[in-house]
Amino acid sequence: MVLTACSGGGGDTDSTDTGSDSGDAVSAAEEFITPWLGEGEKNLLITEPLDEPVPEGTHVIYLDVGTPVSAVMWGNLQTPAEMLGLDLERVEVGRDAQSINSAMNTVVELEPDGVINITLDPIFFESQIEQLDALGIPIASGSVMNTVEYGLPEAFNGPDWMTSNGEALGAAAIARSGGATEYVFYNIPEFPFSPYEMEGVQSKIGELCPDCTVRTVDIPIAELGSTAADRVVSDLQANPQTEYFISAVDEVQIGLPAKLELAGIDVKGIGMWTAPPNYEQIAAGDEDATLSVDLNLMMWTILDQLLREMAGQEYQWPDAQTRASTLTRITDQSNVPDDPVTGYVSIPDYQDQFAAIWLVG
Template identity: 20%
Template sequence: MHSKLSRRKPLAGAVAALAVVTALASCGTGVSSDANSADKTTGGGVAAQRAGEQLEALYGSGTYQEPASDGPKGQKGYDVALVIAGVQTPTGTKVAEAAQEATKVLGWGLSIYDGQYNPSEYQEGIRQAIVQDVDAIWLYSIDCPLVQTALDEAKKASIPVFSHESADCSDVDPKSESYFERTLPFAEGDFSDWGQGLGEAQAIWLLAKRGDEANIIEVSVPELVVTKAVSVGFNAKMKELCPKCEVTTVEVQTADFGPPLQEKIATALLRNPDANGLALSYDDLATAGGSAAVMKAARNDSLLVVAGTNFAPTMDLIRDDKGLDAGFVYDENYAAWAAVDMINRYFAGAENSPIGGPGLAVVDADHGLAPEGKDWTTNIDFRTAYKNNWGVS
């Protein structure tokens, strides 16, 4: 067994960071105007009918699939390094916790490196893993072009790299070299297919509610491969179901999260007084300024807001009607366990899973909200399925 990484970034700070992010969502929550309350109603027309039919299939378990019913036994005696883009958001924190849970079941040594949303730190994490000669490097939410130099070094050291919600260099540019040994499959297909599915789900929900009268502000984060795919899927589905509907795209960066993001969205709302919908690429945009901007602008009653809604803070925004109404949900626990299974299959010399278990679903105030204070989770018992395959309890 290889020794664990000696340099680990502490996760304790993630709790405090999460509190800050959550607090941003409650800042500036002015009282919304009752004059526009009638605007927050269901639309009609052909677009609403077609979208409504597709929306029904996204409620409940949505596109999630059961894990494969067979697979190799759990492989013992391995050390894995998980390099996470950052644990300052609920998503990163949840992935770290789920990875610890799943690898502990297999008895693996796991080292977690917090990239702090800084590409130079991502590369440092990969290099630390190389120095310690781990058996595998697991990247979460770190696209290959950002760390290509360090990945070259990992390749020279013959350490396989596995991707979880990360795009390979060849995904971004077909002429580029591939650096990932394996990539986590999704029910939708590959990473880009899944990202487009998230955007399609947002468009379907908004059109089911707004119909032919939809006038949407889309807030996109084009610097990330997955959020760029979300935007592609969103706009394609809007054009498919309602070609005459208006979409105004506002581009932001992860560096904007917090007051700058809130200001950019507030400006977009001011410039688009007739907009009746707002699409945010994923949940962090809601908690890090988006929902607060809606409330402060007194547009909560006239706008339907959709994002991602995995975590308790965003579930509460929907439940309390504070600048968020719906969104796609994604169980990071399931995805992390599926990633561990992907790596275990490699260690065992087996092929990748023949199906993509993790997928997406949609929740709103009337469908599928998690209990108060809880994150959303799929009702598929993936833990038992993987344990049975691995031969552990």
């Protein structure tokens, strides 16, 4: 999608103006991304303690959509489940409508105290949502864009959160490229959050650099982990004017640096939803940057929301930019995590802080 096509004369005055405009755009972009640099003290999104401790053996079901990141997030729930004495159960939901329907019928039959859903679109289990609601069983969601439309609690990282981080990606692209004017966004159509990231990228680049162009290229989800990097190489070969790329998910960059080098292409980029191999590439100087998400803090926050929903305790999320910049950070070689598996840690003592508001100990 073209925000504004670049056109103009080639005289000396135009060149000077373009350079000035580019410098202004970079300065404005650097100022905008300040909250995403990971500096300063950060707080939990909800700091109000629970009204009472969580009963031992509280049954919580985690819906596993079968992706590698879903497996990581399941792992991230183990420590808080042990801390609270939860009976944490994993239900694999599959990826087709029939499998999802069958799995969600099982969830209803199990009658848990609460359910955690990461990325699964409620459109696939609308009837089970009604059944769970009738049973008084809440669902807390992560990276789901349409919770409110289906009568579910608003996810802290819904559309506004995704759009805000998309704005950070767009500004970071301008800053890190030194004021490039030709960009491409690699969209993953099957991920419902991807269009919101794209919206943020386009709006922020359009605001900071009206003469910049942002192309959009779809990469099917089936190509992640296989041929996504090849598709990026082919696109950049076909569009040599491209100066910097932005990806909805950083998995697109896994293995990409070596293929770009082989093809003789020197175009850098930034993505979101970082995997351990991305951190390793950044540490080696092969990948420019990523917008890290603190996945541990994300899962503990979603669990905290579920505990409040189960207890009927009111809470309120802070504004979108605060939510976004609390859990995400622009990571490059200067601040890459030592442990690529643990990844970015936003709040070093988050476990102690959650223990305090959960009345543990």
